[in-house]
Every structure is written in structure tokens, then in C-alpha cells.
Amino acid sequence: MPIKRNAAESGMETKEKRADKGAVMAKRASLPRILVSLVLGVVVLIFVIAISFLLLQISGKNSLYSRADNGEMVNTLSGIAVELGGSIEEEEGDEDWQEGDFRFEGIHYRYNEDILTFLFMGIDKMTEVAPVEDGLDGGQSDAIFLLVLNSHTKEITVIGIPRDIMAEVQIYDEEGNYRGIGTAQLAIQHGYGDGAELSCERSMQAVSKLFYGLPIHGYCAINMGAVPLINDAVGGIDLKATETLDFDNFRVTEGEDLHLEGMDAYYYLHNRDTKSEESAARRLTRQKEYLIKYAAKAIEATKKDITFPVSLYSTLSKYMVTDISVDEVSYLATQALGYSFDGDNMHVLQGEIVQGERFEEFYADEDALYRLILKVFYEEVN
Numbered sequence: 001m002p003i004k005r006n007a008a009e010s011g012m013e014t015k016e017k018r019a020d021k022g023a024v025m026a027k028r029a030s031l032p033r034i035l036v037s038l039v040l041g042v043v044v045l046i047f048v049i050a051i052s053f054l055l056l057q058i059s060g061k062n063s064l065y066s067r068a069d070n071g072e073m074v075n076t077l078s079g080i081a082v083e084l085g086g087s088i089e090e091e092e093g094d095e096d097w098q099e100g101d102f103r104f105e106g107i108h109y110r111y112n113e114d115i116l117t118f119l120f121m122g123i124d125k126m127t128e129v130a131p132v133e134d135g136l137d138g139g140q141s142d143a144i145f146l147l148v149l150n151s152h153t154k155e156i157t158v159i160g161i162p163r164d165i166m167a168e169v170q171i172y173d174e175e176g177n178y179r180g181i182g183t184a185q186l187a188i189q190h191g192y193g194d195g196a197e198l199s200c201e202r203s204m205q206a207v208s209k210l211f212y213g214l215p216i217h218g219y220c221a222i223n224m225g226a227v228p229l230i231n232d233a234v235g236g237i238d239l240k241a242t243e244t245l246d247f248d249n250f251r252v253t254e255g256e257d258l259h260l261e262g263m264d265a266y267y268y269l270h271n272r273d274t275k276s277e278e279s280a281a282r283r284l285t286r287q288k289e290y291l292i293k294y295a296a297k298a299i300e301a302t303k304k305d306i307t308f309p310v311s312l313y314s315t316l317s318k319y320m321v322t323d324i325s326v327d328e329v330s331y332l333a334t335q336a337l338g339y340s341f342d343g344d345n346m347h348v349l350q351g352e353i354v355q356g357e358r359f360e361e362f363y364a365d366e367d368a369l370y371r372l373i374l375k376v377f378y379e380e381v382n
Helices: 007-065 071-083 187-189 197-210 224-232 263-270 279-304 308-319 326-336 367-379
Strands: 102-104 106-112 113-122 141-150 155-160 168-171 178-185 218-223 239-240 245-247 250-252 258-260 321-323 345-348 351-355 359-366 379-380
Touching: 007 326, 007 367, 071 102, 071 106, 113 197, 113 224, 141 197, 141 326, 141 367, 141 379, 155 279, 155 367, 168 187, 168 197, 168 359, 178 187, 187 197, 197 218, 197 224, 218 224, 224 239, 224 263, 239 279, 245 263, 250 263, 258 263, 263 279, 263 367, 279 308, 279 345, 279 359, 308 321, 308 326, 308 351, 321 379, 359 367, 367 379
Parallel strands: 113 218, 155 345
Antiparallel strands: 102 106, 106 379, 113 141, 141 155, 168 178, 218 321, 239 258, 245 250, 351 359
16 A cells, blocks of 8 residues: 655655755756866966976076177187288178177178087996096096087087097196196096086086187086987987997997997997007097987987987986086977988098007197188178
């Protein structure tokens, strides 16, 4: 027999149903608001990240350009131009002559102030960076390169500097006491220091002086033990061997097709027979060819993942000494994506190799160096 409900019970049931229905409707009504809030939150987060990344780049750009002064080089090169028959005087018809301009072999030159230049060095140590007492044990720079970014032409230029080039270096004794300026192979300048910031700063000063006071906006010294990490970060490098190498741990034949991975990359870039004449020059040729291949793959990796340079920076941190900050790396990475680099933009200093009392000595061709500086760091004014 069906149970009869009185009016009061029916009324209560109706109110409960209405309350439940209202709660459901309220939940349904609040769902779009929640979704809108989430979407707005994501948009705000993306906006904040984008602004932060932009500020990071702006901060990096401003700090880089504020580092170096071009005054010394501009004055020196202007003086050399005069010695070689050029002129620093404005001539009739010069409508755009500025201080620091000069004329050489009939061409009006002006320093490109929007260029950024960085010193990169490979240090002959396999371990992670461990600063030493200031003295003689900072390690030698077996690979020395200048990386130049020209924002006007959108080109990257690399200048290879022979490790044995004779340069003015700051000399210190075993206790770190300054003994004066001497002429010696550039590679040993890094050794006269702490194997960290001091060594890099002294090397940067020596390279700047070698290039007539060239402004250098930053340095990066990497222990050679990091080469496998650098190489494998882009999946290895394919190239042809530029010379025959025969070592217990590594053998290749000139012209052989190679795929370098792990320690093989280190052996190819580092090994040389010190008893063989001009072995350092031939190794520099190997390093040059490798850099051309590596740059192409690194730029491609950055196009696929804009964080690649920052990630590599982090990976190398224990093997690296640099005054280039993360925000500066971020700025440089975004800039480099729009720049071109090929073999035509890879230069090696010209000069003569002679056998010294103990080691080979490389003497730069001053005329060729002067013209290279004009080509890379100056612009012709029409």
C-alpha cells in the first residue's frame, strides 16, 4: 500500500529539490567564470614572462654596450693611417665627417660603435675550473678566438689568433708579484694568473693591445675538458679531417669523413705533435673548420629552442669562467638568430712562424692585421 505524505512533507521535499537545483545552477554559472579566470591568469603569466624576457634582453644589451671604450683604438688607427700616408683632416666635399674618422688609401673610414666583440679561449685543463694562487699555474690558452657581432650587416665574424703569436704580456713570479711587461707567446698570459677572472682579464688586455686597443665587451674561457659536452650538445659534428693525426687514443687520415662525438672531438681539437713544425698552426686550421660546422648546428638548435644557449651556459658553468651574464647570453642568442656566418667570415691572423730558443714564435703581419681591423671593425663612409 503506497505511503501517503502530508502537505508539510511534500513542501519540504520541494524546497530541498529547489535548493539542490539552485546549487547545481550556481555551480554551472560559476564554471565559465572559473574558466575565464584561468584563461586570464595564463594570459597574465605569458605577458609577465614575455615582459621579463624582453627586460632581460634590454638589460643584457645595455650592460654589454656600456663595457668598452673605443677611444684608444680609434686614436691609434687614425695615427697609423697618417703614418701610412692617410689623413685625419676633413676635406672639401666631406659632408659627414666626425671626430675619429680618417681617410686611408682614398677611403673614408669610421669605427662601427654598434659592434660587439668577445674573447673566447680554450684552456689546456681537463678538470672543472678550480682557481689557483696567483702566479704561474693558471693554464695556457690553446685556442684563442674573437667573436664579432655586427648589427649593421647582421654578420658574425670569427678571428682566430695563433696561440704562439708574440705579444706584450704581463709577467708575474711564482708568488704572484708583478715583474713587468715582456714579449712572449700570447697563450702564456692566461698562465700568469689565478686560472679564473684574473687570468681572463689579463688575457683580454693582452689581446686588446695586440689589436691596437680594440674594445672587447666580454670574455669566456672554457677548460678543454668541456669539449665533449659542447660537441654532444648539438649531436656531434661532421667534417673532413684537414690533416693526418696518429696518436694512441686517436687516429685519422687527411680527407677522411668524420663524425665527432665525445672525447674524439677533444682529441681532434686539442692534440698536436709539438715536435712537428707549425703543428700549432695546423691545429688552428682544424679548430677553424670545426667552428664553422659547430656554429651552423648551434644556430639551428637555437632556432628550434630559444633556451638552448642558456641551457648550454648552465651545462658548462663548472668548466667555464666568463663575465657574460645569463641576461647577456639571452640577448646575444636572440640577436644571433638573425645573423649570418660562413667560411668567408672566418679569419686567421696572417704572419710568420719562426723557431725560437725553445718554442715556435708567430709574428703577425702588421699590414694585414691593420687591414683586417679596418674590414671587420670599421665602415666605409660614402
